[in-house]
Amino acid sequence: MTAPIARLCIIGVGLIGGSLALAARRQGLVKHIVGCGRVREHLETARRLGVIDEASLDPAVAVAGADMVVLAVPLGAMYPVLAAIKGHLEPDAVLTDVGSAKASVVADAQRVFGELPAGFVPGHPIAGTEKSGVEAAFAELYENRCVILTPLPSSASWAVERLTALWQGVGAEVVSMSPRHHDEVLAATSHLPHVLAFALVDTLGRMQERAEIFKYAAGGFRDFTRIASSDPDVWRDICLANGEAMLAALDKYKAELESLTEAIRRKDRQAIELILRRAKSIRDHYVIN
Amino acid sequence: MTAPIARLCIIGVGLIGGSLALAARRQGLVKHIVGCGRVREHLETARRLGVIDEASLDPAVAVAGADMVVLAVPLGAMYPVLAAIKGHLEPDAVLTDVGSAKASVVADAQRVFGELPAGFVPGHPIAGTEKSGVEAAFAELYENRCVILTPLPSSASWAVERLTALWQGVGAEVVSMSPRHHDEVLAATSHLPHVLAFALVDTLGRMQERAEIFKYAAGGFRDFTRIASSDPDVWRDICLANGEAMLAALDKYKAELESLTEAIRRKDRQAIELILRRAKSIRDHYVIN
Numbered sequence: 001m002t003a004p005i006a007r008l009c010i011i012g013v014g015l016i017g018g019s020l021a022l023a024a025r026r027q028g029l030v031k032h033i034v035g036c037g038r039v040r041e042h043l044e045t046a047r048r049l050g051v052i053d054e055a056s057l058d059p060a061v062a063v064a065g066a067d068m069v070v071l072a073v074p075l076g077a078m079y080p081v082l083a084a085i086k087g088h089l090e091p092d093a094v095l096t097d098v099g100s101a102k103a104s105v106v107a108d109a110q111r112v113f114g115e116l117p118a119g120f121v122p123g124h125p126i127a128g129t130e131k132s133g134v135e136a137a138f139a140e141l142y143e144n145r146c147v148i149l150t151p152l153p154s155s156a157s158w159a160v161e162r163l164t165a166l167w168q169g170v171g172a173e174v175v176s177m178s179p180r181h182h183d184e185v186l187a188a189t190s191h192l193p194h195v196l197a198f199a200l201v202d203t204l205g206r207m208q209e210r211a212e213i214f215k216y217a218a219g220g221f222r223d224f225t226r227i228a229s230s231d232p233d234v235w236r237d238i239c240l241a242n243g244e245a246m247l248a249a250l251d252k253y254k255a256e257l258e259s260l261t262e263a264i265r266r267k268d269r270q271a272i273e274l275i276l277r278r279a280k281s282i283r284d285h286y287v288i289n
Numbered sequence: 290m291t292a293p294i295a296r297l298c299i300i301g302v303g304l305i306g307g308s309l310a311l312a313a314r315r316q317g318l319v320k321h322i323v324g325c326g327r328v329r330e331h332l333e334t335a336r337r338l339g340v341i342d343e344a345s346l347d348p349a350v351a352v353a354g355a356d357m358v359v360l361a362v363p364l365g366a367m368y369p370v371l372a373a374i375k376g377h378l379e380p381d382a383v384l385t386d387v388g389s390a391k392a393s394v395v396a397d398a399q400r401v402f403g404e405l406p407a408g409f410v411p412g413h414p415i416a417g418t419e420k421s422g423v424e425a426a427f428a429e430l431y432e433n434r435c436v437i438l439t440p441l442p443s444s445a446s447w448a449v450e451r452l453t454a455l456w457q458g459v460g461a462e463v464v465s466m467s468p469r470h471h472d473e474v475l476a477a478t479s480h481l482p483h484v485l486a487f488a489l490v491d492t493l494g495r496m497q498e499r500a501e502i503f504k505y506a507a508g509g510f511r512d513f514t515r516i517a518s519s520d521p522d523v524w525r526d527i528c529l530a531n532g533e534a535m536l537a538a539l540d541k542y543k544a545e546l547e548s549l550t551e552a553i554r555r556k557d558r559q560a561i562e563l564i565l566r567r568a569k570s571i572r573d574h575y576v577i578n
Binding site: 127130188189192194195197199205211213214217219222226227229231239246247249250254273276279282283286 | 415416417418419434435437474475477478479481482483484485486487488489490491492493494495496498499500501502503504505506507508509510511512513514515516517518519520521522524525528529532535536538539541542543545546549550552553554556558561562564565566567568569571572573575576577
């Protein structure tokens with residue numbers, strides 16, 4: 001058993017940060033939670049909802065005395081937040097983040113700190129919904145979900161252990177991999193589908209008959225495009241932060257889509273069927289509905 | 290009030306045909322249901338489940354004496370089934386189908402009949418799940434769903450009225466449009482997303498690390514790819530039958546995806562954000578979760 005966190009600092013109290021706060025409190029993993037953000041009313045809402053105990057608009061103040069600091073801001077805000085907390089972290093604090101790309105966060109931290117703090121362990125919970133904001137937060141978000149940690153050569157084992165205990169404590173399975181490998185896997189499995197869904201909805205939305213088109217959209221379309229309702233700020237930052245891995249995944253996807261398009265153009269029954277059958281059998285095998 | 294259907298013949302007793310049979314019976318819209326298919330065991334299952342009263346492997350026998358005939362077979366089977374029932378339909382029978390493309394069914398009927406029967410009214414219920422087979426059928430499938438009819442110049446008003454009464458009777462909203470317009474709208478809203486989802490799952494399935502990739506797929510991925518578990522036979526036929534409209538929609542989509550890819554390559558914050566914001570606002574406006 002790891003000792004409970006005396007003072008947990010969450011910077012960015014939205015769906016992801018807020019849900020971690022709610023879950024950690026419910027599991028008795030934390031004594032006091034400080035929330036930090038840029039918008040006073042959002043922090044007030046978080047306090048009113050019992051997500052945080054204390055609010056601060058200043059990251060440097062918020063991290064003072066905290067033994068665990070979680071950065072739950074969009075990827076584009078990582079650098080300024082890291083710069084703001086530099087010199088204010090406790091020496092034995094664990095510092096982590098929940099960003100959907102990891103190499104960019106590591107690069108931001110290197111730019112800010114030079115030598116990385118021993119307590120710094122980047123992370124990414126594979127969980128979320130298309131909603132955003134603290135009102136959407138719920139304590140069960142991480143139950144039976146995967147959290148990927150990408151410990152660095154500079155990361156101390158005590159930091160990895162304390163962070164692992166936090167995520168396991170809220171019900172998640174914790175796995176480790178390199179930041180680069182994380183970014184490649186997530187580009188394929190998460191970033192690519194989001195980009196495809198955003199592009200589809202925008203394509204249809206630009207058609208003249210769009211009101212009619214959406215009228216005849218059924219359940220499949222609703223499910224397919226749900227992720228296109230995700231926070232555009234978060235996803236813009238992911239596109240900027242993990243562009244290289246996303247472009248590689250997009251290249252593969254476009255080649256596949258071109259094959260299928262060509263098969264449709266040629267009315268090539270066998271070629272169309274091969275792709276569709278293979279896709280169905282893969283999905284039925286690997287993805288649980 | 291239209292008189293109940295004395296003898297409803299469903300050719301192809303799967304999810305779509307079976308659900309219509311269950312719903313029509315529950316609403317008291319039909320006295321006797323004849324099911325027709327190619328696989329004796331499937332028809333036996335349908336009879337055991339109370340979906341049909343009587344089974345036949347021969348379409349010519351099944352349609353004899355029926356006042357309403359519904360073709361619920363994949364698009365590629367429309368031509369042979371129409372050829373098989375030619376000369377066996379009652380003169381005052383309503384003949385319809387549930388195919389996801391309409392121009393191809395009309396063309397098949399013209400090839401078979403020459404002069405189209407007055408009772409022939411093509412149709413398409415915008416409903417379904419990724420499951421298939423009569424075991425997946427349920428009576429509520431059409432409640433509050435849209436059914437598009439594409440009546441032809443040859444279609445008699447009594448046929449349109451009786452068919453409209455059937456679909457409204459099982460809870461659907463009935464709308465009319467031309468076969469060509471139907472095919473363009475559905476290419477955008479249904480056929481394109483299916484093709485994109487099949488292509489995505491196949492792309493990831495062909496990657497070496499596929500087991501790992503699918504391990505880290507979250508709820509968004511599950512929803513996004515659900516339609517890739519749809520029946521490959523049905524979707525191969527749709528790709529063949531509605532290829533022209535699908536290729537037009539694919540062209541627009543690929544141009545959009547190329548713009549977004551280029552914006553990611555250029556790290557163009559504004560351009561990425563514009564597409565993502567527009568997509569989110571369109572989806573939030575038009576699609577109910």
